[in-house]
Amino acid sequence: TIHLSFPFLPSIGLDVISFSLTDDFIYEDRSHKSNGFQIQSPRKTSGYSYGKKDVQSxxxxxxxxxxxxxNKFTAVGCNIxxxxxxxxxxxxGCEARCGKETRYYKDADKSCVGYxxxxxxxxxxxxxxxSTVEKLEPGKNVCQEAYLSREDFSTYTLTSPDLTENVIVTMDLEWRLEVPPNIVPKSSHCEISTSVIRTDDQYKYQCRCRSGYEGNPxxxxxxxxxxxCRTIYGVCGKNKCVNVAGSFRCEKTWPAILGNSSAGGILSSGLFLIAVGTWWVCKVNKKQKAAKxxxxxFKRNGGLLLEQQMFSLHGNVNKTKLLSSNDLEKATDRFNASRILGQGGQGTVYKGMLEDGMIVAxxxxxxxKEENLEEFINEIIxxxxxxxxxVVGILGCCLETEVPMxxxxxxxxxxxxxxxxxxxxxFPMTRKVRLCIACEVADALSYLGIAAGVPIYHRDVKSTNIxxxxxxxxxxSDFGISRSVAIDDTHLTTIVQGTVGYxxxxYLQSSHFTGKSDVYSFGVVLIELxxxxxxxxxLRPQEVRMLGAYFLExxxxDRLHEIIDARIKEECDQEEVLAVAKLARRCLSLNSEHRxxxxxxxxxxxxxxxKKQGAQNQAENCEEHTHIQIAIPESMSLSYYSPYTVVENSSFSPDSKPFMIHKTL
Incomplete structure (x- = not known):
């Protein structure tokens, strides 16, 4: 048995494994290095013969x-x-399985991908x-464990007795100074003019001296x-060193070689021509490098594949254009911040105008990720x-940038x-308008389910996406997490995706998504209307904070009349309201087969x-839609997880924030 002794931090009651006082910030994706230290990670275990007594929370x-x-949240075990x-x-959260279907994943024994x-x-x-750990299948008491750690292990290492019994798994902690919520730290928190503020969010910050300064920021x-000039010996060599605030410069001491004005003029002209020639060569090289x-x-992002697909489906593709990066820079005024329509976790949407005058988003x-590029092209098609x-239409794309637009x-x-x-x-939201909107949305979602050889599941139906x-x-709008799935199939995911309340x-319990899952989400939209x-x-009691539960109660x-929107209560037809309510209740059935x-x-x-408007009014207010049969090439993959979402310019309510979205296996 190994016995180790570590420094103890009484303020949190934990051992400190290691610590770092660096103030360098290195941003890679969303990761960074900062002042912090490592502690022993809490580990929730069961099924081990030696009986661990680790801290679990x-x-x-x-x-x-x-x-x-x-840190990453890691779980080890079989069918948990x-x-x-x-x-x-x-x-x-995540699931770990030991079945044959996960055993043959690529490098399943060398990485933590579900096996x-x-x-x-x-x-x-x-x-x-x-954390909580539960078995997915009944059976014998298997060994299982969950913990936080930034370390990377292979599956063999994770399941070996040495790690489970002897190795100390560590996790990273960081420290930040706190400020009141919703207040961005100002320069007054740090030493004025010679410090920079590094913020991770709106309630913690660190300071450091700017480059060329030292001390306590x-x-x-x-x-x-x-x-x-004094601290770095020979920093300018034989030239003169001049110290300036935050930096220094080296000045050359030219000898008096210019004996007359004609020699000086010739030298000046030569230097000018050299400078102009150098500038021109650099400009040409820069343009050639940018074009290359x-x-x-374009080639890496699947441009050739897209051109081939568009050519083979020329009669079916709805005028999708391949735009250049220059076109989009010009359309958005070089992606000017004043053109931003909205921002989200996956990107930013700008308002732009193409050369033909069309206003676009x-x-x-x-x-x-590079491995998803082919599926991305198929999704565009x-x-x-x-x-x-x-349905919000896609007009084109640009593949000349590092990330396609x-x-x-x-x-x-x-x-x-x-x-x-x-x-x-x-634009008053009358009863007639609400019913027409519900009818149009239902028609669009129904169309997505029958227009192609395989149905398209939206997977994030909500009022902010309408x-x-x-x-x-x-x-x-917002087909960012939509998938196309073969008829009568369901899609199994390892991470639940969607928005709270919808x-x-x-699906939340089984991770199986079907077309009836979109029906449930639409039922919530129907109740909103x-x-x-x-x-x-x-503002509602804990047990009915979700609108669906509030409506069903x-x-x-028999209190339906009490929750009807007061703005439409007087004009509502009781028979119509009851019919819509019963339809919404069917959509919210816990058993998808009953929806x-x-x-x-x-x-x-x-x-x-x-029934209310008559056939003629129906044709005027909600025109019939033309459905087409979508041709799908045999090479098209229909299990693509698209990271692209349509971000709209709307005041989104914090009461309906999306779940944390992660990559599915």
Missing amino acids: LNLTGSPFFISDN KAMMVGTGPQIV KCCQTKIPPGLQVYD YLPGGCQDIDE QKRKF VKKSKAL LLSQINHRN LVYEFIPNRSLFDHIQNPSED LLDEKHRAKV VDPE LTGGKPVSI AMRN PTMRDVFIELDRLQS
Whole structure:
């Protein structure tokens, strides 16, 4: 048995394995190095014969310490599900299996990808950690373990007795000084003019002296200029060293070689010609290098494949354009910050105008993994063939940049969520308008399920993803986590995706997503239109904070009339309201087999609308949509996880934030 002794930190009651006082910040993706230290990671275990007594949870509340997001949540075992506790509305966890279907993953024994071991990222800024581990299948009492660590192990190392019994697994902690919530640290927190503020979020910060200064940046005047001419021997060689604030410069001492003015003129002219020639050569080289880089990105991003697919499907592709990076820079005024329509976790959307005068939305995403490029191109082809007036259309893409950019049609008005929660006198949300919007959205989702050889599941249906155009016609947007799945198949994921308040409970438990999961999410949107309530609200009691639960309780207790939106209560037809409510209740059935299909939902809503308006009014207010059959090439992969989402310009409510999204296996 190995006995080790480590320094003890009484403020949090834990041993310190190692620490670092560096103030260098190295940003790679979202990782960084900063002042911090390592502690022994809390480990939740069961099934081990020697009986471990490790700390199983961690609470740093009230201390200046935070759990670094360099750590990963890791679980080891067979057929288990591990979940982090205390992450708020975000769901963080993973599954580890030992079946044959996971055994033959590429390098399954060398990495933690789901075979006997699984890992996932954690959100930043956590101070509380706990975990739960449960078996996915009944059977004998197997060994299982969950912990946080930034270390990378192979599956063999993770499951070996040496790690389980003898090795100390460590995790990283960071320290930050706290400021009041929602207040960005100002320069007054650090030494003025010679310090920089490094912030990770809105409630913690660090200071350091600028380059060329040294001292204590937390004190006024604490950063003093470094005199490099004295501290660095021979820094300028034989030239003269001149110290300046934060730096230094070297000045040459030219000999008096210019004996007359003619010699000086010749020398000056020669130097000028050399300078101009050097500038011209550098400019030409820079243009050639940029053009070569664009060709490289175009080829790497699947440009040749896209051209081939577009040529083979020329009659079916809906005018999708291949745009150059110069076109999009010109359209967005070089991606000017004043053109930003919205920002999200996956990227930024800019408003732009193409040369033909068309107003568009340009999506500039943050990252796309190289192994997903072919699936990304196939996704563009698939979405470009969607021809429905109630679906936001994709107009083109640019593949000449490191991360491809998408161009969508521009939707000028706000989202449905904004219109419900922040009504406008210019466009009152009447009963008739709400029913028409519900009918249009149901028609669009129904169309996605039948237009292609395989159905397209949206997977994130919510009121913020339903936009209204200049005619206040509903447009379904944000296909960022959509998937195309073979008919009668379900899609198994290792990480639940979606938005709190809209996610299908059956999908949440089983990780199996079907078309009926979109039906559940639409049912919540239907209730929003009926009641005007938010999908999640802390103003309601704990057990009915979710709008779906609140609605079902009202239906059970015959209190439907009490929760109807007051803005439409007077004009509502009781028979119509009851019919819509019953339809929403069917959509929210916990058993997906009892839910209607999206097509059935559209037919029922269309019937209710036609009953009130008549066939003629129905044709005027909600025109019939032309459906097309999408041709799908045999080489197209239909299990692509697209990291591209349409970000809209809307005041998004904090009551309906999305889950933490991670890569699926």
